[in-house]
Amino acid sequence: MRLLFDSMVPGSSFFDLLRQVRSDLLPQMQIKPDGLSPAEIRELKETPHGTTILALRFRDGSLIAGDRQATEGFQVSSRRIEKVYKADAYSAIAIAGVAGPCIELAKLFEVELTHYEKLEGMPLSLEGKANKLSQMVKANLPMAMQGLVVIPIFVGYDVRGREGKIFKYDVTGGRYEETDYYATGSGGKDARSTMKKLYRDGMTEDEAIAVGLEALIDAAEEDVGTGGPDFVRGLFPTVKIAVRSGLQDVPETRIKEVCQAIIDRRKSVERGA
Amino acid sequence: MALPYYVSPEQMMQDKAEYARKGIARGKSIIVLEYADGMLLVAENPSASLNKISEIYDRIAFAGAGRYSEFENLRKAGIRYADLKGFAYDREDVTAKSLANAYSQTIGNIFSEAMKPLEVEILVVEVADGEIPNELYRIAFDGSIGDEKGFAAIGGQADELRQYLKDSYQTGLDQKAALRLAVRALEAVSNAKIEPRSLEVAVLERHRTGRKFRRLSQDDLATMLTETE
Numbered sequence: 001m002r003l004l005f006d007s008m009v010p011g012s013s014f015f016d017l018l019r020q021v022r023s024d025l026l027p028q029m030q031i032k033p034d035g036l037s038p039a040e041i042r043e044l045k046e047t048p049h050g051t052t053i054l055a056l057r058f059r060d061g062s063l064i065a066g067d068r069q070a071t072e073g074f075q076v077s078s079r080r081i082e083k084v085y086k087a088d089a090y091s092a093i094a095i096a097g098v099a100g101p102c103i104e105l106a107k108l109f110e111v112e113l114t115h116y117e118k119l120e121g122m123p124l125s126l127e128g129k130a131n132k133l134s135q136m137v138k139a140n141l142p143m144a145m146q147g148l149v150v151i152p153i154f155v156g157y158d159v160r161g162r163e164g165k166i167f168k169y170d171v172t173g174g175r176y177e178e179t180d181y182y183a184t185g186s187g188g189k190d191a192r193s194t195m196k197k198l199y200r201d202g203m204t205e206d207e208a209i210a211v212g213l214e215a216l217i218d219a220a221e222e223d224v225g226t227g228g229p230d231f232v233r234g235l236f237p238t239v240k241i242a243v244r245s246g247l248q249d250v251p252e253t254r255i256k257e258v259c260q261a262i263i264d265r266r267k268s269v270e271r272g273a
Numbered sequence: 274m275a276l277p278y279y280v281s282p283e284q285m286m287q288d289k290a291e292y293a294r295k296g297i298a299r300g301k302s303i304i305v306l307e308y309a310d311g312m313l314l315v316a317e318n319p320s321a322s323l324n325k326i327s328e329i330y331d332r333i334a335f336a337g338a339g340r341y342s343e344f345e346n347l348r349k350a351g352i353r354y355a356d357l358k359g360f361a362y363d364r365e366d367v368t369a370k371s372l373a374n375a376y377s378q379t380i381g382n383i384f385s386e387a388m389k390p391l392e393v394e395i396l397v398v399e400v401a402d403g404e405i406p407n408e409l410y411r412i413a414f415d416g417s418i419g420d421e422k423g424f425a426a427i428g429g430q431a432d433e434l435r436q437y438l439k440d441s442y443q444t445g446l447d448q449k450a451a452l453r454l455a456v457r458a459l460e461a462v463s464n465a466k467i468e469p470r471s472l473e474v475a476v477l478e479r480h481r482t483g484r485k486f487r488r489l490s491q492d493d494l495a496t497m498l499t500e501t502e
Contacts, residue, residue: 014356014360015358016358018357018360019352021357022357022361025357025361026359108360111356111359111360114484115353115356116357117353118327118328118329118352118356119320119349119352121324121327159454
C-alpha cells in the first residue's frame with residue numbers, strides 16, 4: 001500500500017502499474033535464443049486455441065461476435081469458451097489465438113479501461129482505448145514469437161464521433177481501422193468471404209446480426225476448428241453490439257431464432273436442388 | 274554543538290491531532306446513509322469537477338473530507354490497491370474491510386512517523402451482496418478505524434450531523450427519502466438552504482448489474498428534491 005503512494009508509481013495505466021509493482025502477474029515468457037524444439041512446437045499446437053471472431057459496422061454502431069469452440073490440435077477442448085468480452089460501457093474485445101493468454105489479455109484490458117476511468121474520472125476516448133490495446137498486444141510479442149499468439153478485434157461506439165468503429169491488430173501490435181467488416185482466427189477467411197457477399201452500407205441491427213451469424217455458420221461449415229450453433233446442447237455464438245446507448249449483449253433467444261432461420265432456409269434450398 | 278530539544282511523545286501526538294482536527298474542521302461535511310436498496314453518499318461540494326465521492330471498485334465507494342490533495346492521493350491508492358487485488362485473485366475478493374484496513378495502516382503510519390499528519394477523514398462503503406449486510410467504515414486522521422451502522426458523517430460538522438441523524442434516521446428508507454433526509458441534516462447543521470447544484474451525490478445500488486456506483490446528475494437531484502412526497 002505504501003508503495004502505491006510513491007510518486008514513482010505511474011499515472012493512470014493499470015498495465016504500467018502491474019509492470020512496476022507486480023510484474024509476476026503479467027503474462028510473460030523469455031525468448032529462447034535457440035528457438036523452440038520440435039517437441040515444444042508440437043506441445044504449443046496442442047494448447048487450446050480460440051478460432052473464429054468477427055466484427056462489422058452497421059447503421060447504428062458496430063457488432064462483434066465469436067463462436068464458442070476451442071480446439072487442441074485436432075480435438076475439441078471446449079465447446080463453451082467465451083471469446084467476446086465486454087471491455088467497458090461502450091466497447092468490447094474479441095480474441096483469437098492461444099486461449100490462455102487471450103483470456104488473460106481480455107481481462108487485463110477490461111481492468112485497464114475501468115482503472116483509467118476511475119482514476120481520471122472520465123473514460124478514455126475510443127481511439128485512446130484502441131491505442132492502449134495496441135501497446136498491450138505489442139508487449140505480448142515475445143510470447144507471440146514462441147507461438148503464443150494473441151489476435152484481438154476491438155469494437156466500440158465513439159460517443160464523440162457518433163459512430164461505431166472496428167480495429168484489428170497484428171501480432172506486433174500494429175493497429176488498423178476497418179471501415180466495414182473484419183474476421184480473423186482459423187475460420188476468419190470463410191467468415192470474411194460471407195460478409196464480403198452480404199455486407200451493405202447502412203444495415204439495420206437485425207440485418208447486421210443476421211449477416212454476422214451467417215458468416216459464423218459458414219466458417220463452422222468450412223473450418224474444422226470453428227463450432228457452429230449447437231441446438232443439441234443449446235450453445236450459440238456470442239454477439240454483442242456497441243451502439244449509442246452503450247454495449248449490449250444480443251440475447252441468446254434472439255441469436256437462436258436467427259440461426260434457426262438461416263439453417264431452415266438452407267435446408268429448403270438443399271431440398272429444392 | 275546545538276542542544277537537542279525535547280518534546281514528549283504525548284505532547285507531539287496531541288499537537289499533531291489538534292493540527293489535523295483543525296484542518297478537517299475547516300472543510301465541509303459528507304453523509305452516508307444506508308437505504309432499502311443500497312447506500313447513498315451526499316457531500317456538500319460547490320465544485321463540479323473536484324470530487325469528494327468516487328468509485329473504488331464494483332461494490333465499493335470512497336468519500337474524503339479535509340485536504341483535497343491528500344484524500345485524492347488516498348483515493349487513487351485505493352483504486353490501485355483494489356484493482357491489483359481483484360486482478361491477482363478475483364473480483365469477489367476485493368472487500369471494503371481489507372481496503373479500510375489498508376487505509377488505516379497507511380494513515381496511521383503517516384500520523385506516527387511523518388512531521389505533518391494527514392488532514393483527512395475518509396469513508397469506505399460497500400453495498401451488500403444478497404443477505405450479507407452493508408459495510409461502512411470511517412477512518413480518522415490518525416488511522417483509527419470504526420465500523421458504523423445505518424449512517425455516518427465526516428468532515429467539519431460531523432458531530433452535529435451524527436447527532437441529527439441519530440434522532441431522525443430510520444431503517445428501510447427509499448432512495449428519495451434518504452436523499453431528503455441527508456439534505457435536511459446538512460441544512461440543519463449549517464442553518465442555510467442548500468441548492469442542488471452545490472451537492473455531490475452518488476449511490477451504490479444493490480440491484481444494478483455490474484458496477485454498482487452511479488453519480489446522480491443535477492437533473493436527477495432537482496427532480497428528486499422538488500417532487501412532492
